[in-house]
Amino acid sequence: MNPYMPFKSKILKIMPHTDIDYTFRMEYKGDVKPGQFFEVSLPKYGEAPISVSEIGPDYIDFTIRRVGRVTNTIHEFKEGQYLFIRGPYGNGFDVSWFENSEIIVAAGGTGLAPVKGIVDYYSLNPKKAKTFTLMAGFKTPDDVLFRDDFKKWEKSIDVILTVDRAEEGYKGNVGLITKYVPQLNIEDIDNVKVVVVGPPLMMKFTVQEFIKRGVKEENIWVSYERKMCCGVGKCGHCKINDTYICLEGPVFNYVKAKTLID
Amino acid sequence: MGIKISVEKFDSILNELKNEYKIYAPHTFAGLGAFSDTNSIRYAEIDSIKDVEYNKKSDFSFKEIVLPITQTLFYFTEDEWIEPKIVEKKILIFARSCDINAIRCLDEMYLRNGYVDPYYKALRDKVRFCLIECKNSFENCFCVSMEANKTDDYDLFIRLENEDVYIEVRNEEFNLFQGEEAVVEPVFVTENEVKVRVPEELDERIFNSRMWKEYSSRCIGCGRCNFVCPTCTCFTMQDIFYKDNKNAGERRRVWASCMVDGYTDMAGGHSFRQDKGDRMRFRVMHKVYDFKKRFGYHMCTGCGRCDDVCPEYISFSNCINKLNEAVKEVQE
Numbered sequence: 001m002n003p004y005m006p007f008k009s010k011i012l013k014i015m016p017h018t019d020i021d022y023t024f025r026m027e028y029k030g031d032v033k034p035g036q037f038f039e040v041s042l043p044k045y046g047e048a049p050i051s052v053s054e055i056g057p058d059y060i061d062f063t064i065r066r067v068g069r070v071t072n073t074i075h076e077f078k079e080g081q082y083l084f085i086r087g088p089y090g091n092g093f094d095v096s097w098f099e100n101s102e103i104i105v106a107a108g109g110t111g112l113a114p115v116k117g118i119v120d121y122y123s124l125n126p127k128k129a130k131t132f133t134l135m136a137g138f139k140t141p142d143d144v145l146f147r148d149d150f151k152k153w154e155k156s157i158d159v160i161l162t163v164d165r166a167e168e169g170y171k172g173n174v175g176l177i178t179k180y181v182p183q184l185n186i187e188d189i190d191n192v193k194v195v196v197v198g199p200p201l202m203m204k205f206t207v208q209e210f211i212k213r214g215v216k217e218e219n220i221w222v223s224y225e226r227k228m229c230c231g232v233g234k235c236g237h238c239k240i241n242d243t244y245i246c247l248e249g250p251v252f253n254y255v256k257a258k259t260l261i262d
Numbered sequence: 263m264g265i266k267i268s269v270e271k272f273d274s275i276l277n278e279l280k281n282e283y284k285i286y287a288p289h290t291f292a293g294l295g296a297f298s299d300t301n302s303i304r305y306a307e308i309d310s311i312k313d314v315e316y317n318k319k320s321d322f323s324f325k326e327i328v329l330p331i332t333q334t335l336f337y338f339t340e341d342e343w344i345e346p347k348i349v350e351k352k353i354l355i356f357a358r359s360c361d362i363n364a365i366r367c368l369d370e371m372y373l374r375n376g377y378v379d380p381y382y383k384a385l386r387d388k389v390r391f392c393l394i395e396c397k398n399s400f401e402n403c404f405c406v407s408m409e410a411n412k413t414d415d416y417d418l419f420i421r422l423e424n425e426d427v428y429i430e431v432r433n434e435e436f437n438l439f440q441g442e443e444a445v446v447e448p449v450f451v452t453e454n455e456v457k458v459r460v461p462e463e464l465d466e467r468i469f470n471s472r473m474w475k476e477y478s479s480r481c482i483g484c485g486r487c488n489f490v491c492p493t494c495t496c497f498t499m500q501d502i503f504y505k506d507n508k509n510a511g512e513r514r515r516v517w518a519s520c521m522v523d524g525y526t527d528m529a530g531g532h533s534f535r536q537d538k539g540d541r542m543r544f545r546v547m548h549k550v551y552d553f554k555k556r557f558g559y560h561m562c563t564g565c566g567r568c569d570d571v572c573p574e575y576i577s578f579s580n581c582i583n584k585l586n587e588a589v590k591e592v593q594e
Contacts, residue, residue, distance in 0.1 A: 233376030236496030
């Protein structure tokens with residue numbers, strides 16, 4: 001088997017969130033976990049590692065921001081056309097890690113995509129968690145992703161949606177996620193399970209806030225984004241120390257993650 | 263035991279072997295060095311044993327034979343992919359012990375770390391090694407310290423002495439070589455002028471040492487040290503399309519370097535290790551710490567080519583030795 005060879009996948013649906021963030025629903029059957037990623041491949045343009053943002057019985061979603069050559073071109077594609085993909089790669093999150101606990105998922109910006117599968121699962125099965133809180137931060141109200149999903153989620157789980165800055169008169173939360181960590185109502189600090197995913201600085205400071213509140217390091221998980229050309233442990237770009245993010249990650253328990261110094 | 267034959271006879275057998283093998287050896291390209299009136303020594307296909315450069319270290323390793331600088335992964339048309347043909351001939355590489363030891367690292371990455379890389383495997387399966395000796399240690403070599411000065415992992419050993427070729431055949435594929443019996447045993451270098459000691463007590467604390475700062479300004483991030491290294495394995499993928507038909511093209515991989523700008527760039531503008539000192543730390547620690555942590559042995563064979571080629575006269579071996587002091591510094 002040639003792991004570099006992509007296969008064809010049909011675009012079933014395109015769901016725009018903002019001017020630059022679209023979700024592409026792709027035809028796919030097979031085992032995938034939240035937090036795993038695919039290399040989305042466009043001949044002539046190259047490849048980009050994209051996390052799975054929703055997993056269905058015969059589809060997967062990719063939430064893709066147009067920020068480069070490959071992603072700009074993907075945004076020009078229409079429903080019914082095909083993309084080329086290969087994967088899934090990486091370890092991903094196992095939702096069972098968190099079962100029967102107080103669970104907090106803190107996501108910054110597009111960092112919500114890789115953990116959306118966890119939120120989907122527990123919002124559909126709220127009894128499998130003691131409590132479930134989603135903290136999601138975006139730059140401005142215009143940058144909010146998955147608006148329709150938020151409406152659904154709010155019915156069964158706690159949601160703190162915040163934006164870094166907003167025009168006067170904005171009624172929602174304003175401020176970084178870190179501002180809301182001290183206000184969280186946590187009953188059993190020793191057993192609360194926390195997932196933090198987002199831009200590097202957001203992850204760093206958010207994890208620090210949780211540790212300040214007394215959350216144990218072994219109860220915190222993060223997902224690391226790195227440049228990944230091959231996705232299969234060869235190209236070396238994603239290596240930190242002796243760890244290949246594409247093979248052993250991108251999801252790490254914080255006990256391990258804190259030793260990964262770039 | 264081995265055999266002894268004349269150069270003429272050797273060359274005629276070599277030519278016969280060429281029906282089945284591509285034969286590569288270090289070769290001097292006169293006048294093609296980086297500076298005027300200097301030579302370049304690199305791997306090339308040879309026609310005669312006299313083409314082999316025995317007396318000098320090659321500027322580049324054999325690496326590009328099994329891991330080409332640019333390698334097409336597949337050709338594409340609108341929605342079809344075609345894998346390139348694999349060279350059918352076997353590959354015979356004349357190499358010194360350090361380089362034969364180096365292929366273990368390439369194998370580790372491309373055959374064992376995660377998936378098997380089919381492109382590498384296709385070439386690697388064809389490779390046979392012909393050991394060549396180092397009569398003396400060359401400038402900047404520290405193979406003894408890295409335990410890469412010896413090997414018994416070769417198919418053929420050849421020594422050229424005046425007009426005679428002494429041969430030890432270890433793989434019956436090379437039974438073509440027949441001649442007068444002679445005692446043939448390779449001699450390995452047992453001491454280098456340059457010696458290094460990798461501190462045993464190395465760990466991540468060394469990241470905080472001040473020693474890396476020196477390289478922030480000295481290193482210019484050209485990546486030459488990576489490209490001459492026989493054990494560096496990183497690559498980047500590129501897509502190209504043809505001028506005449508924009509619907510057709512190819513995806514290929516090209517060597518990449520952790521010392522060069524852009525290596526860690528991600529979509530959205532994030533990148534890591536912008537500082538050259540941090541890159542130096544990353545490379546040094548990969549070669550003498552974290553590769554060993556993962557696979558059980560060091561990734562450096564002490565060939566010294568990185569020292570030979572650095573335009574800023576940065577010495578990797580010096581850097582390793584500095585680690586000994588740095589370990590104390592960070593423990594204080």
